[in-house]
C-alpha cells in the first residue's frame with residue numbers, strides 16, 4: 001500500500017470509529033489519475049452496505065459494474081476525456097476547462113433525488129473544482145452548504161490553490177504526502193508511459209519538473225551530445241549542439257534537463273550507486289562520460305544560468321563559454 005493510500009485509510013478509519021464523516025472532502029497532493037483512484041474507492045466505501053468497501057455486498061457489486069445510481073460524477077468535458085470518465089455531457093463541445101452551470105444543476109438535481117438503495121447514502125465526486133467559475137460555482141456552493149441528509153461530496157484537485165476559497169472553506173481538506181519515485185513510476189506506466197523512460201520522468205516529476213514523454217528522449221539526447229562534445233574537446237561539434245539546444249521551445253526546461261544530467265555525471269564520478277541517478281536508463285552512456293569530469297564547473301554555470309534565463313537572456317549566450 002502506498003503512503004497516500006495509507007494516510008487516507010487512517011483518516012477514514014478515524015471517521016468510522018467516531019461515526020462521523022465530513023459532508024465534503026477536498027483531496028489533493030497527487031496526480032489526477034491517482035486521486036481519482038483513491039476517491040473512487042472512498043466513494044465505494046461510503047456507499048458499501050457494510051461501510052468498508054467490502055467488494056461483496058450488493059452496493060459494492062453494482063458500484064464495481066459502474067452502474068451505481070447513487071454515485072454521481074461531475075467534471076468538465078476536457079477533464080472527463082483526459083481521465084476516461086464515463087459521463088454524459090450535453091451542450092457545445094469546447095476545449096475550455098470549464099464545468100458548465102447546466103452540468104452542475106443537472107447533477108445536483110439527480111443528487112437531490114431519494115437514494116436508490118436502502119442504506120441511503122449518495123456520493124458526488126467532483127473532479128478539479130478549480131474548473132468551476134462564476135455561476136457554476138454558485139450553483140454548487142448552496143449544496144455544499146446544505147448538502148442534505150446522507151450526502152457525501154468528494155472533491156479532488158491537484159491544484160488546490162486554484163480552487164475558490166468559498167468552496168475550500170466548506171470542505172475538510174486532506175493533502176496526501178508526496179509520492180515516492182516508485183509510486184510515480186507505477187502511475188506513469190499505468191498511464192501508458194514507456195517503462196524505460198518512466199523511472200526517469202518520475203524522478204524529474206518528483207523534483208517538480210514535468211516533461212512530456214513524446215519528445216523527451218530526443219531533447220535529452222541533444223543535451224547528452226552537447227555534454228559528450230565537451231567531454232571529448234570537440235569544439236566544432238559543441239557549438240553545433242549548442243545551436244540546436246538553443247532552438248528548443250522551452251529553454252528553462254532544457255536547462256533543467258542539462259543540470260539534472262550534469263548532476264548525474266558528478267554522482268557517477270564520486271562513486272555513488274547508480275540507484276541514486278535521475279537518468280537511470282542512461283547509466284551506461286553517462287558512466288563513460290563521467291570519467292571526463294569533474295563536471296562541477298559546468299553544474300555551476302548551469303545553475304547560474306537559471307536566474308539569467310528568467311531575465312530573458314539567451315540560452316546560447318549563457319552557455320557559450322561553458323566548460324566541464
Ligand SMILES: [Zn+2]
Pocket residue numbers: 048049050051052053054055056057058059060
Ligand atoms: Zn460492500
